[in-house]
Every structure is written in structure tokens, then in C-alpha cells.
Amino acid sequence: MESLGLVQYSTTSLVFITVTAFIAGLARGFSGFGSALIFMPLASSVAGAQVASPLLLLIDFSTTLTLIPNAARRADRRDVSIISLGALVGVPLGTMALAWADPLTVRWGIVALIVTMLTLLISGWRYPGKPTVPVTVGVGGVAGFFGGLAQLGGPPIVMYWLRDAAVAAVTRANIILYFAVADVLIIISYTVGGLWSTAILGLAVITGPLFGLGLWIGSKLFGKASDELFRKICYALIAVSALISLPLFDGLFR
Numbered sequence: 652m653e654s655l656g657l658v659q660y661s662t663t664s665l666v667f668i669t670v671t672a673f674i675a676g677l678a679r680g681f682s683g684f685g686s687a688l689i690f691m692p693l694a695s696s697v698a699g700a701q702v703a704s705p706l707l708l709l710i711d712f713s714t715t716l717t718l719i720p721n722a723a724r725r726a727d728r729r730d731v732s733i734i735s736l737g738a739l740v741g742v743p744l745g746t747m748a749l750a751w752a753d754p755l756t757v758r759w760g761i762v763a764l765i766v767t768m769l770t771l772l773i774s775g776w777r778y779p780g781k782p783t784v785p786v787t788v789g790v791g792g793v794a795g796f797f798g799g800l801a802q803l804g805g806p807p808i809v810m811y812w813l814r815d816a817a818v819a820a821v822t823r824a825n826i827i828l829y830f831a832v833a834d835v836l837i838i839i840s841y842t843v844g845g846l847w848s849t850a851i852l853g854l855a856v857i858t859g860p861l862f863g864l865g866l867w868i869g870s871k872l873f874g875k876a877s878d879e880l881f882r883k884i885c886y887a888l889i890a891v892s893a894l895i896s897l898p899l900f901d902g903l904f905r
Contacts, residue, residue, distance in 0.1 A: 668857075668858060680867065684826065686707065687707060692892045700761060705848075706854050708837055708841070710836060726829070740795065771806065799837055
């Protein structure tokens with residue numbers, strides 16, 4: 652482990668992060684998003700947000716590249732371009748918050764964000780108004796900030812684009828293509844911010860295959876369970892992850 656820069660992590664911590672990556676991959680494979688809602692609070696409780704966020708970015712981006720070509724053909728590229736303009740501003744701001752804010756404050760903030768987003772997801776709330784350029788750019792800015800801070804840009808985008816009049820195939824393609832653009836912006840922003848380290852690359856070597864396996868299994872199992880059961884399982888996993896990741900439980904998985 653020393654050669655991978657992981658000497659500071661115990662075996663228990665590494666197993667915990669790896670299992671968490673597998674579960675997050677399952678959720679990503681099922682729904683197309685949600686991995687950060689599960690991975691970030693749990694991994695941050697062991698490795699800190701400044702390691703967990705770049706780590707998830709690396710393993711998620713590298714295992715979902717094959718989805719991009721098909722999404723680019725189906726997506727409304729004008730809509731994706733407009734919402735990405737907001738991310739150009741939001742991502743650097745989120746990265747600055749991740750790099751400079753107090754780590755404990757960031758962790759509490761992540762928990763608060765997850766609880767808020769989980770509540771909105773459970774309620775079934777969707778953006779009710781007509782999409783306009785300013786609103787779309789604004790949503791992109793909010794998603795970009797959450798993405799730069801903790802890879803949590805998914806829920807704002809999903810709740811905005813999943814409107815009743817939206818075509819499911821186009822919406823899914825829009826989401827995938829936006830994530831690809833946002834991930835490139837975050838990779839650049841993290842590089843400028845000096846957030847990459849040998850330990851992150853070492854953790855990616857260990858967790859990446861398990862995340863990819865979970866992604867594959869999740870995609871195969873999609874549709875075998877009812878939508879209602881799937882939602883309940885995902886919501887329960889997210890809620891438990893937010894609870895366990897509270898700083899009150901520090902040391903439990905170290």
C-alpha cells in the first residue's frame with residue numbers, strides 16, 4: 652500500500668471505502684446518477700472531502716466514458732450548452748470552497764446538502780415553470796458549484812430536466828452529456844487548485860474496479876425491480892449514508 656500512497660489508511664478504512672464505491676456504483680447503474688449522494692458522505696468520513704471528491708470524479712468519469720457517444724447523438728446540445736455556461740462559473744467556486752473551507756464545515760455542509768436533496772427527491776418535486784435561458788444558466792451554476800464542492804451536481808440538473816413534457820430518452824442523454832462536460836471542467840479546476848495526489852490515484856486503483864462492477868451489475872438489474880421498491884432502497888441507502896457520515900461518528904471506520 653505504501654507504493655500507492657495509502658500508508659496513512661488502515662485496512663478497515665480501505666475496505667470501507669471500497670465497499671462504499673461498489674454500492675455507489677450500483678446506484679449509478681440503476682438510476683444514472685446518485686453515486687455522489689452515497690459515496691461522498693461515507694468516504695468523506697474516512698478520507699475527508701478533499702480526497703473523496705476527486706476520487707469519485709476520477710472513478711466515475713473513467714467508467715462512464717462509453718455512455719458519452721450515444722448521449723451526444725440523442726441530446727439537445729443547445730440546452731446542454733446553455734446549462735454548461737452556468738457550470739463554467741459554479742465549478743471554480745465550488746472547487747475554491749472545497750480547497751479553502753474548513754474540512755469539518757465542508758463535511759457538515761455535505762450532510763446538509765444531501766438531506767435537502769433527498770427530501771426534494773422523495774417529495775417528487777420538479778421544476779414547474781417554463782425553462783428560460785437565465786433560469787437554465789442559473790441551474791447550471793448551482794449544479795456546477797455542488798459538483799465542484801462534492802460531486803453533487805446531479806440532483807439540481809435531474810430535478811430541472813425531468814419535467815412532465817420532457818422526452819425521457821432526450822432527458823437522459825442531456826444529463827449524461829452535461830455530466831461529461833461538467834466533469835471535464837471539474838478535472839481542470841481540481842488540477843489548477845492542486846487537489847490531485849498520489850493517494851487519490853492509489854485509492855482509484857483499488858476502488859475503480861469495484862465501482863465499475865457495481866455500475867455494470869446495477870445497469871443489468873435495472874428494470875427487474877419495481878420503480879417503487881428501487882426508490883425506497885436508494886432513499887434508504889442515501890439516508891443511512893448521511894447519518895453514518897456525521898462527524899459525531901468519527902473514528903468508527905478508521
